[in-house]
Amino acid sequence: MRTTQHEPHEETLGERLRSQGISRRGFLKFCGLLASSMALAPAMVPKIAAALEQAKRPSVIWLSFQECTGCTESLTRSHSPSIEGLIFDAISLDYHHTLQAASGYGAEEARAEAMKEHYGKYVLVVDGSIPIGNPGFSTIAGISNLDMLKEAAAGAAAIIAVGTCAAFGGLPKADPNPTGAVSVADIIKDKPIINVSGCPPIPVVITGTIAHILTFGIPELDSLGRPKAFYGQNIHDRCYRRPFYERGLFAETFDDEGAKAGWCLYKLGCKGPVTYNACATLKWNEGTSFPIEAGHGCIGCSEPNFWDFGGFYKALSIPTGMTGQTAVYAAAAGIAVGVAAGAMNKKAKMDADSLHKTVTVDELNQESPS
Amino acid sequence: MSLHAIPVHAEAAVTGNLRPVQHEIRQALSELIAHGTHGMIDLHSLPFSPQEYAALDDFLGEGEIDLTLNVLGKTRLRESSYAGIWRVEHFDDNDKRIGYFIEIGHVPEILRSQCDDIKEGLATMTTILAMEENDNEDDAT
The missing domain is CATH 1.20.5 (Single alpha-helices involved in coiled-coils or other helix-helix interfaces)
Structure with missing residues (x-):
C-alpha cells in the first residue's frame, strides 16, 4: 500500500501578516507604500500584493563582522507600523548575534541548525567588512570572520551586503586600512550579492531589497551591485534644493544668509552630485527629513571609499580649464571629479609618507581647488 | 521643540513638477473614461515643494467625499472637485503622513x-x- 507523505505546511508571508492582525486592506496599504519606496510604478501594487501574499517566509542568517551595529540600529529603530517593521517581523531571522537571546555555543548551534535545515535556500545578510590581514582581528566564537563568511555563503541562495562596510569595505577600509578590510564581494565570487550601501543604509532599503527577492527575485543592480530601484538616481537630481543650484544660489558658510534661506550646499562640500542613494525621497527618521534638509551637505556615505573622498566640507573639485557656470554644471553632472581629487590628495599623502612628514588638512585642500 | 520652531525659513522653491503632474492626472482621467483604466500617481516619491502641494490642492479642489479608514494607522480618502480623482493619504500610528497618492478611478482600490x-x-x-x-x-x- 502506498502512503502519501504530505509536506509540512510552510506559512506564507500573507498568512503570517494576517495572524498578526493585519487585514487585507492593511496589506494593500503596505504594498502601496512598499511600491512607493521601491520606486516602482503604482500599477505594480496588485502584482506585489499577489506575490508577497504567496511568498514563503525566508530563513535569514545575519552575520556582523567589522561594524559599529549602526546598520542593525537603523533597521530596529523604526516605528510602527512601518514597512520595514512588517517585513522584518515576517522573515524568520534565525541568527543575529546582536538581537538573539541565545549566546555562546547555543547561538552558534542555532546558526548551524538553520544553515543545515535551509541549505541552498536561506538569505545571508552581512554587515561589516572582513579583515584579511590577520584572522584574529575579528572573530565570533573563535571563528574568524573570513571562515564564517565562506561557510555561511556556501549554502546561501543570495547574499545581501548591508552597509558600506560589507558592500565596499567602508570605514574599516579607510586609509591606511590597518586590518586589511575587504568587502563581501571581494571574497565570495559564486553567489548573487546585492550591495545595500550606506552608513547606515535607509531601513526600508534593507527590507525593500528583501521584499524584492521574495517577490520578483534578485533586483536589477547598478555597476556597483546595488538595486537600481533605490540607487538609480543621485541625491542631487532628487534634491529639493536643486532649483537653487540651477539659479546659482549657494550657501558659502553654515551661518550666512544663503544657509538660512535654504540655498544649495554644493560649495560647503555636499557630495550629492556623485552620490547614489534614496535619501532625498525616502528620507530618515520616519520620513522626517534627510541630511541636506537638516542643513548639512551629503557626505556620500553610500559610495565606495567615501571616507577618503577628500574632505566632507570641501566642495567637489572642478577639472582645470573650466570656469564659472560651465565648471559647476560639469561637476554636478557627475564627472569623476571626486575621484580626481582623491587621487591628488593620495599623491600628497604618498609624497609625505615617503618623507615621513605629516600632511595637514590645509595642504590637502590646496591640492584640489574648490 | 518642533522642527517648525527652528528659525530657518527656506525660500519658496519650485521643483517644476507641478505642471507635469497636472497633465498626468488629466491624461489618466481620459484613460479612465476611454478604457476604464484605474490610474495611480505616487506623489510621495516626487520632489514637490510645500508651495506646489498647496497649488495642487487648490487645482484639485474639494469634492463630496472625505473618508477615514483605520488600517495600519489612518488612511484618508478625499474625492476632488473632479469626479473620479481621489487623494489617498496614508498615515502611521503617530498621524504622520507616510504615503500620498492620487488615484484616478471610480473608487480608490483600498476601499x-x-x-x-x-x-x-x-x-x-x-x-x-x-x-x-x-x-x-x-x-x-
Whole structure:
C-alpha cells in the first residue's frame, strides 16, 4: 500500500501578516507604500500584493563582522507600523548575534541548525567588512570572520551586503586600512550579492531589497551591485534644493544668509552630485527629513571609499580649464571629479609618507581647488 | 521643540513638477473614461515643494467625499472637485503622513472589499447558517 507523505505546511508571508492582525486592506496599504519606496510604478501594487501574499517566509542568517551595529540600529529603530517593521517581523531571522537571546555555543548551534535545515535556500545578510590581514582581528566564537563568511555563503541562495562596510569595505577600509578590510564581494565570487550601501543604509532599503527577492527575485543592480530601484538616481537630481543650484544660489558658510534661506550646499562640500542613494525621497527618521534638509551637505556615505573622498566640507573639485557656470554644471553632472581629487590628495599623502612628514588638512585642500 | 520652531525659513522653491503632474492626472482621467483604466500617481516619491502641494490642492479642489479608514494607522480618502480623482493619504500610528497618492478611478482600490475577504465571508456565513439550522432541527426534535 502506498502512503502519501504530505509536506509540512510552510506559512506564507500573507498568512503570517494576517495572524498578526493585519487585514487585507492593511496589506494593500503596505504594498502601496512598499511600491512607493521601491520606486516602482503604482500599477505594480496588485502584482506585489499577489506575490508577497504567496511568498514563503525566508530563513535569514545575519552575520556582523567589522561594524559599529549602526546598520542593525537603523533597521530596529523604526516605528510602527512601518514597512520595514512588517517585513522584518515576517522573515524568520534565525541568527543575529546582536538581537538573539541565545549566546555562546547555543547561538552558534542555532546558526548551524538553520544553515543545515535551509541549505541552498536561506538569505545571508552581512554587515561589516572582513579583515584579511590577520584572522584574529575579528572573530565570533573563535571563528574568524573570513571562515564564517565562506561557510555561511556556501549554502546561501543570495547574499545581501548591508552597509558600506560589507558592500565596499567602508570605514574599516579607510586609509591606511590597518586590518586589511575587504568587502563581501571581494571574497565570495559564486553567489548573487546585492550591495545595500550606506552608513547606515535607509531601513526600508534593507527590507525593500528583501521584499524584492521574495517577490520578483534578485533586483536589477547598478555597476556597483546595488538595486537600481533605490540607487538609480543621485541625491542631487532628487534634491529639493536643486532649483537653487540651477539659479546659482549657494550657501558659502553654515551661518550666512544663503544657509538660512535654504540655498544649495554644493560649495560647503555636499557630495550629492556623485552620490547614489534614496535619501532625498525616502528620507530618515520616519520620513522626517534627510541630511541636506537638516542643513548639512551629503557626505556620500553610500559610495565606495567615501571616507577618503577628500574632505566632507570641501566642495567637489572642478577639472582645470573650466570656469564659472560651465565648471559647476560639469561637476554636478557627475564627472569623476571626486575621484580626481582623491587621487591628488593620495599623491600628497604618498609624497609625505615617503618623507615621513605629516600632511595637514590645509595642504590637502590646496591640492584640489574648490 | 518642533522642527517648525527652528528659525530657518527656506525660500519658496519650485521643483517644476507641478505642471507635469497636472497633465498626468488629466491624461489618466481620459484613460479612465476611454478604457476604464484605474490610474495611480505616487506623489510621495516626487520632489514637490510645500508651495506646489498647496497649488495642487487648490487645482484639485474639494469634492463630496472625505473618508477615514483605520488600517495600519489612518488612511484618508478625499474625492476632488473632479469626479473620479481621489487623494489617498496614508498615515502611521503617530498621524504622520507616510504615503500620498492620487488615484484616478471610480473608487480608490483600498476601499473596495477584497475578493479573498468576500470568499472568506461567504464561507463563514454559510457555516453559521448551517449551524443555526442544525440547532433549530435539534430543538424541533
